[in-house]
Amino acid sequence: MSKHMVDLPNVKNDIGSIGERLCKRKRLGSGVQFEDLKKSKQFVLMRDQRAKSCYPLGLRGLNNLGNTCFMNSVLQALLHAPPLKNYFLTDQHNRESCRKRLVDRLCLPCDVDGIFSAVFSGDRSPYSPAQFLYSWWQHSANLASYEQQDAHEFFISVLDGIHEKEDKTKNKNKDSGDCQCIAHKAFSGLLRSDVTCMTCGFTSTTYDPCVDISLNLDSSNFSMNVANKAAKPSESSPTSTLLGCLDFFTRPEKLGSDQKLYCEKCQERRDSSKQLSIRRLPLVLCLHIKRFEHSIIRKMSRKIDSYLHFPFSLDMTPYLSSSIVRNRFGNRIFACEGDESDVSTEFEIFALVTHSGSLESGHYVSYLRLRNQWYKCDDAWVTEVDEGIVRAAQCYMIFYVQKTLYQKANENPSYLPMSPKREPLQPIAGC
Numbered sequence: 277m278s279k280h281m282v283d284l285p286n287v288k289n290d291i292g293s294i295g296e297r298l299c300k301r302k303r304l305g306s307g308v309q310f311e312d313l314k315k316s317k318q319f320v321l322m323r324d325q326r327a328k329s330c331y332p333l334g335l336r337g338l339n340n341l342g343n344t345c346f347m348n349s350v351l352q353a354l355l356h357a358p359p360l361k362n363y364f365l366t367d368q369h370n371r372e373s374c375r376k377r378l379v380d381r382l383c384l385p386c387d388v389d390g391i392f393s394a395v396f397s398g399d400r401s402p403y404s405p406a407q408f409l410y411s412w413w414q415h416s417a418n419l420a421s422y423e424q425q426d427a428h429e430f431f432i433s434v435l436d437g438i439h440e441k442e443d444k445t446k447n448k449n450k451d452s453g454d455c456q457c458i459a460h461k462a463f464s465g466l467l468r469s470d471v472t473c474m475t476c477g478f479t480s481t482t483y484d485p486c487v488d489i490s491l492n493l494d495s496s497n498f499s500m501n502v503a504n505k506a507a508k509p510s511e512s513s514p515t516s517t518l519l520g521c522l523d524f525f526t527r528p529e530k531l532g533s534d535q536k537l538y539c540e541k542c543q544e545r546r547d548s549s550k551q552l553s554i555r556r557l558p559l560v561l562c563l564h565i566k567r568f569e570h571s572i573i574r575k576m577s578r579k580i581d582s583y584l585h586f587p588f589s590l591d592m593t594p595y596l597s598s599s600i601v602r603n604r605f606g607n608r609i610f611a612c613e614g615d616e617s618d619v620s621t622e623f624e625i626f627a628l629v630t631h632s633g634s635l636e637s638g639h640y641v642s643y644l645r646l647r648n649q650w651y652k653c654d655d656a657w658v659t660e661v662d663e664g665i666v667r668a669a670q671c672y673m674i675f676y677v678q679k680t681l682y683q684k685a686n687e688n689p690s691y692l693p694m695s696p697k698r699e700p701l702q703p704i705a706g707c
Contacts, residue, residue, distance in 0.1 A: 332646040334361075336395045337402035337656035341409055342422040345655055349642035350431045351405065352653045353627035353675050354388075355395055356644050357560050358685040359462035364392040368458075369442075384437035385458075387411045402656035412437065427629055427640050428488075428564050428673060435459040435487050463487040466556035468597040471537055472549050474530075478541040483555055488562035488673075491521040493580050518563070518586040518674070526553050526595050553600035557592055561623055561676040568635060579635040581670060588645070590623045590676055623676035624683075630669040643669065647686050 334356060338348040354360055363369065371386045387408040394403050413420035415437040419429070442457035455464065467486050472479045493516050528551040531537070536545040565584060570577045593599055596619075628643040642653045643666050652661045677685075 331400075331651070331658070331660075333398065334396045335644070335646070335651055335653075335658050336400060337653065337658050339402045339404040340655040341404065341406060343424045344409065345640040346425045346427040346430050347405070347409065347412075348655050349629045349640040349653070350427050350434070350673070351391065351408075352642040352644060353629060353673070354434070355392065356627055356646065357462060357675065358626075358677055358681045359559050360458060361392070361685070363458045363462075364389050365396060382411045382414050383441055384408075384411050384415055384434070385441050388434075388438065415440070424638070426568075427631070431562070431673065432487065435463060460485075460487070462560045463558050463562060465489075465554060465558040465561070468553045468555040470551045470553070470601075471531075472528075472551070473537075473539040473542060474547045474549060476539065476541050476546075478539055480537075480540065487558075488564050489525065489554075490564040490566055491518075491525055492566050493521065493582050493584065516582050516584050518584060518590075521565070521584070522595050526551065526600055551600065551604075553597040554592065554595050555597045557596070557619060557621065557678075559678055559681060561590075561592070563674040563676070565672055565674070567631065567670070567672055577635055579631075579638075583668065584671055585667070586625070586671060586674055588625045589679070590625070591621055592623060593621045596621065620678045620680060622679040624679050625674065626677050626682060627675035628666060628669065628671050629673040629675075631672040632670060640672070641669075 338351060340348065369385050369389050371383075371389050374383055374386050387405075391403070391405055391408055412434065416433045419425055419433065436459075438459040439455065439457045442459070454460070465486050467484045467489075469482045469484065470479050471482075528549045530549050531547070533547070537548050538544070539546045539548070567580045568577065569580065624645075626645050628645075630641050630643065631638050632641070633639055643661070644651045644653060645666075650661050650663060650666050652659050652665070
């Protein structure tokens with residue numbers, strides 16, 4: 277009995293050794309899993325960095341400095357407007373030699389030039405345009421706050437700031453009557469307004485410069501609810517199109533009885549109609565979609581959430597003054613003032629600013645079309661997106677550029693922007 281008891285294994289010690297082996301095995305297993313997870317995350321990070329390194333040069337996120345998504349979205353569009361990109365990246369506004377900085381100490385074009393240099397430096401980390409924001413605040417004191425601002429108002433304000441600083445140096449020769457600053461050279465167009473007397477047919481014509489065109493959406497399918505928000509139309513409701521908005525913009529409009537204008541031929545106030553057309557197209561066409569309505573009578577405001585169908589390629593021929601006047605007179609062939617056959621009327625979309633959310637609280641995001649691929653710029657985040665995502669967005673500002681300029685900027689491999697040191701930036705191999 278004792279012999280057998282001596283030969284029996286020590287169960288207690290074996291149980292302890294088995295437990296130690298299991299714990300050791302568990303620790304080793306968890307260590308392997310942790311290492312695998314760490315390597316997996318590193319692989320994903322490297323793959324993400326590699327993907328972003330293959331993005332076209334100039335794709336860089338902009339940090340939100342406090343409700344500044346309205347600024348970041350418009351800046352992304354301006355940074356990729358071919359005329360502005362060519363101007364600032366070829367040192368046509370040199371910060372070092374800018375004499376205006378010595379007088380005003382702040383120069384908005386200099387700060388814009390600084391953003392171009394930073395964004396096209398090749399650095400992919402998000403950039404903070406703090407100096408530009410401060411300079412813009414000095415120019416637009418009424419908008420200087422950390423509250424959300426309107427992206428369209430910001431766009432107009434920035435162009436005005438660039439014009440104001442460059443007007444003194446670029447407009448030495450004013451014989452042509454056209455401003456030579458880069459803001460107007462890129463965005464300035466000319467609208468024609470024809471007011472026709474409905475009694476005698478006499479037409480009075482005036483011309484007005486513009487840097488964008490504001491288009492009305494068809495809001496007949498929307499109703500104001502109690503919360504002052506636009507109710508989304510049903511699927512059976514007609515959908516707005518950009519071409520329909522342009523047709524509505526250039527359609528004759530009968531002025532009300534309280535808007536009777538003086539007719540030079542009748543020598544008295546008469547009922548009249550007004551028709552707008554485009555006398556001269558800009559290099560960069562900015563179309564502003566009126567999504568925000570303010571009713572003085574009802575003392576209410578709302579946002580129109582209607583989705584707008586827009587083409588990527590746009591032919592502006594039907595909306596030129598020459599086409600409008602010919603249609604008015606039954607397509608008769610006659611000499612029309614400003615009828616230039618060599619004017620480029622074909623445009624390509626390259627940027628889009630969208631607004632999501634309500635009137636009280638919303639968010640701006642921009643989409644960029646580079647080399648026929650779309651990228652979403654949401655403040656500091658830049659991601660590649662499909663065409664369907666862009667078409668479904670609630671566009672607020674649409675940027676088109678003349679087709680020849682778009683092709684030159686996106687399809688010419690010899691076109692290389694300049695680094696901050698004014699040296700050509702080389703593309704990444706294999707991208």
